[in-house]
Amino acid sequence: MSGAVTASTDSVRSGVRDKSLRVVDVRRADDYKKDHIPTAVNLPLADLLSDDDPGRVAKLAGAMGIDNETSVVVYDDTFGALASRVAWTLEYIGHADVSLLEGTYADWKSLGLESDSDTPDVQKKDHAASVRPEILATAEYLESAKERDDVILVDNRERLNYLEQHIPGAISIPYRTLGGNGRILRSQEEMRRLLENRGVSDTSEIITYCGSVGTLSGLAYYALKSAGHKNARLYVRSFKEWKSLQKPTAKQEDASYWDLSAE
Amino acid sequence: MQARDPRQKIDWSRMEEADNFAKTVRLFRQGRYDADSFRRFRLQHGAYGTRMTGDYAMVRIKIPAGEVYPHHLEQISRLSEQYSIGSAHFSTRENIQLHWVILEDVSEIMRGLAEVGLTSREACGNTVRNVMCSPLSGVCPDEEFDSTPYALATARFFLRNPMAQNLPRKFKFNFTCCEQHGMARMVDVGLIPATRDGERGFKVFLGGGLGNKSYVGHQLEEFTPEEDLLYTSISVMRIFDRLGDRKNMARNRMRYLVHDMGWEKFQNLVLKERAIVRATQSVVTQLQVDRTPGVIRRPLQVCDESGSSRDGYAKWLKTNTMPQKQPEYHTVFVTLEAGDITSGQLVSLAGLIREHSSEGKARAGFSQNVALRYVHKDDLPPLYSKLLDAGLAKSGALTMSAPIGCSGTTSCNLALTNSHRLAKEIQRKLLAMGLDDDPDLYDSSIKISGCPNSCGQHGIATIGFYGGGGRVGKDMYPNYQMSLAGRSDAGTMLGQTCARVPAKRVIPVILKIIEIFRGNKKPGDTLKSWLHRVATGAEDSDVKSISDIKKMLDPLIVPPTKDEDPDFYLDYGSDTNYHTKTGKGECAA
Known part of the structure; x- marks a missing residue:
């Protein structure tokens, strides 16, 4: 299934049956222990984020029985955002064959598909870390890149957060826009139409960011890939780092939009 | 993908308008469409400008006669999360508005609306705006008959009708149930159902309206028979179209024409024009009034009285519900803070309509609120309990404690x-x-x-x-x-x-x-x-x-x-010193 951004439910089921697939569940350990997709291993996102140095991530992958050639499918129960962050990290250390389950675990369960609470026996493997800097944006990179005409910066937080404060020049595509019709990502046709309306061209480099750790913007990274945008980067430390570095921000002035929210 | 509820007989949408809108926005951004023409086009399609920026729009979704189905609310919930601020807004004219929408995304909202048979077409601009009907029409103990089918037929007749595409200014119809509920005298054309010797008709009020200068409408004649409803509407619009002020936008609603001309003269003009319209309109020009009664079927209930023991039930019952003319049925009003509702609450509300309204739909109200009708009296406690859980059980809906506030500086x-x-x-x-x-x-x-x-x-x-x-x-x-x-x-x-x-x-x-x-x-x-x-x-x-x-x-x-x-x-919601700042309005575009 190399190349596709999402893996269909059917293909995951057959991959599980014929053991051609390593399924990674990124929910919390307690949830995983209750039940999960059969043969899935658990890598809670928080564990990964506690230290996502490429060397350590490669070791974590190896411990899950993933070497550079293993087909990997990642899933979560958070509309694909956490799974995306893990999948992106594997890509970043040079893992090519990684995709996202098309739905969430809740969707899987609601279809009545198989699950169990067994922890699989995993044969440890070696995963090399050959970092792919071309899919990462650091604050420093972003600062100079965003001045270029062929770079588009995308903010994936909710609209009100964007209006209040964002990185100057960013456009707003809230993470809720990315999914639809019971899938973590909307169809390629719909995603392409949305981006085309927004003037996001195929030839641009696109940098995504969100609030803090690159989950919502990780999902956007895959949404862009699924729509055929090959040149995308994730600003993984996102707006939290940008603010802590006291970089410039922009806001929509002279309007009290928060008071329209019923929250 | 959502689909239209088969009970909703009129499909208000045209999917091709979404594509056309997207295309036109692109031309405008490329500088191949001038700003004035684009603004008129945008408003005609229900996308209003936003404070201090040209990058955002407010999409005004028309709810003709206020009739809103559960799947409409679910779809609007989704659209609010994807393209707006995660909340939607019930207006005073039975529209539901999505604010702070990126102009380039408006066409996506139009697609979503078309999937469920709704439209924002002619919700703004110099057109016939949403045709309102009292949320109590059909259930009001004081009404002569239910005016809802006439409101829907009027909305259907004028939507996309060439005669209503370029009026001097916006034009509004309000149908109501009785003298008490509704605003027949504060609108261009206000209609109250009336009967004469068993014959159906209306009391028609013309030339009222609120604005920078407000006027109370005048009654055209003692009784306007049902078959004259369309002729009267057409003749009033023709006079306004012909004589309305197309230069001075600040004073060109029909009420100014009536005021400047004097009521008697205007009244005579309307009556003469109506004779001409009656004599010259083709026989196929008719209102399609669908008088098939709606299906009233009480949803299956799990008997549950516990809601009545929850805090505030008695007060809620007193200040948020009204008995209907149909025995044992009540109308329940849901009050929202200044009309705002979260995407999650929209989904809850849709579920509650399915579970508790025996007509399976709801009505947008006149006060930035929503009415669930045909709720059986035995179902009031469980409904209260669920409204409470959804944060939708605020009391005082039918009292002074439910103020109206326009969108203001938001x-x-x-x-x-x-x-x-x-x-x-x-x-x-x-x-x-x-x-x-x-x-x-x-x-x-x-x-x-x-x-x-x-x-x-x-x-x-x-x-x-x-x-x-x-x-x-x-x-x-x-x-x-x-x-x-x-x-x-x-x-x-x-x-x-x-x-x-x-x-x-x-x-x-x-x-x-x-x-x-x-x-x-x-x-x-x-x-x-x-x-x-x-x-x-x-x-x-x-x-x-x-x-x-x-x-x-x-x-x-x-x-x-x-x-x-x-x-x-400081104004509410602001931490910087107050100063007045305004942009160009588009009410008179």
């Missing part, structure tokens, strides 16, 4: 103050004080506009406000002009100007007015009836006029210096 280019937030603040205060439970205040209302243009309908409020700026030396503060004793029922009257009240003194002033009323009222008085006497010079207590009330309020409204009270100089 999104409108013309606004001078944050009327929207002020309405929320007043509601919270009145509910916290339990004033929703005071029967003397039930039939009163508080309505707030952020500028003189009356979207908040302040002119017909018992206590009405419109925003402006006040000044002490160099320092500005948010200020409101207050009027008292307005009403929109059979005795429709515009409120009388009372005093300028600084934003941060509005709540104390409202409480003081209640106190003055309590000190002077007679048995049987409500705040509304008492203020009516004061305003019309018929009161014989110490308070004989609105200016007497002003004198009693004067000590409360003296501005402090900035050192004494810096908060006084």
Whole structure:
């Protein structure tokens, strides 16, 4: 299934049956222990984020029985955002064959598909870390890149957060826009139409960011890939780092939009 | 993908309009479409401008006759999360609005609406705006008959009709149930069902409306028979189209034409024009009035009385529900803070309509609220319980404690103050004080506009406000002009100007007015009836006029210096010093 951004439910089921697939569940350990997709291993996102140095991530992958050639499918129960962050990290250390389950675990369960609470026996493997800097944006990179005409910066937080404060020049595509019709990502046709309306061209480099750790913007990274945008980067430390570095921000002035929210 | 509910007989949408809109936005952005033409096009499709920016729009979704189905609410919930701010807004004219939408995404919303048979077409611009109908039409104990089918037929006739695409200005129809509920006299064409010798017809009121200058409408004739409804509507629009002022946008609603010409002359013109229309219209030009009765089927219920023991049930029952003319059925009003509802609440509401309304749909109300009708009396406790869980059980829906506030500085280019937030603040205060439970205040209302243009309908409020700026030396503060004793029922009257009240003194002033009323009222008085006497010079207590009330309020409204009270100089929802700032309005584009 190399190349596709999402893996269909059917293909995951057959991959599980014929053991051609390593399924990674990124929910919390307690949830995983209750039940999960059969043969899935658990890598809670928080564990990964506690230290996502490429060397350590490669070791974590190896411990899950993933070497550079293993087909990997990642899933979560958070509309694909956490799974995306893990999948992106594997890509970043040079893992090519990684995709996202098309739905969430809740969707899987609601279809009545198989699950169990067994922890699989995993044969440890070696995963090399050959970092792919071309899919990462650091604050420093972003600062100079965003001045270029062929770079588009995308903010994936909710609209009100964007209006209040964002990185100057960013456009707003809230993470809720990315999914639809019971899938973590909307169809390629719909995603392409949305981006085309927004003037996001195929030839641009696109940098995504969100609030803090690159989950919502990780999902956007895959949404862009699924729509055929090959040149995308994730600003993984996102707006939290940008603010802590006291970089410039922009806001929509002279309007009290928060008071329209019923929250 | 959602699909249209088969019970919704009229599909208001055209999918191709979404593609056309997307294409036109691209041409506009490429500079191949001039700004004025684009603005007209955008408004014709229901996308209104947003405060201080050309990058965002407000999409106004028409809910003709207020009839809204559960799957509409679910779809609007999704659209609000994807393209707006995660909340939607119920307006005073039975529209549902999505704010802060990126102009380039408007076409995506139009697609989503078309999937469920809704449209934003002609929700703005110089067109026939959403045709309103009383949320109680069909269930009101005082109505002659249900005007809903006529409202729907009128909306259907004029939507995309060439004769309504380029009027001098916007044009509004309000159908209502009876004299009490509705605003037949404060709109271009207002209609109240009436019968004569068993024959159906309407009392038709023309030339009313609220705005910078408001007028009360005039009754065309004693009785307008049903078959004359369309001829009358067409002839009024033809006269307006021909004689309406196309130059002076500030004074070109039909009410100005009626006022300048004089009612008798206008009335004669309409009657003559109608004779011509009647004689010359093709026989196929008819209103398609669908009088098939709706299906009333009580959803299966798990018997559950526990809701009645939950906090606030008795008060909610008293202040949010009304018995219908159909025995054992009630209409339940859901009040929203200034009309705002979260995407999650929209989904909850859709579920509750399915579970508890025997007609399987709801009505948008006149007060930024929603009505669930045909709720069986035995289902009221479980419904309350679920509304409470969804955060939708605020009491006081049918009392003064549910103020109206237009969008104000939250999104409108013309606004001078944050009327929207002020309405929320007043509601919270009145509910916290339990004033929703005071029967003397039930039939009163508080309505707030952020500028003189009356979207908040302040002119017909018992206590009405419109925003402006006040000044002490160099320092500005948010200020409101207050009027008292307005009403929109059979005795429709515009409120009388009372005093300028600084934003941060509005709540104390409202409480003081209640106190003055309590000190002077007679048995049987409500705040509304008492203020009516004061305003019309018929009161014989110490308070004989609105200016007497002003004198009693004067000590409360003296501005402090900035050192004494810096908060006084901030508007609600803002932490920077107040200054008036407006852009170009589009009501008259």
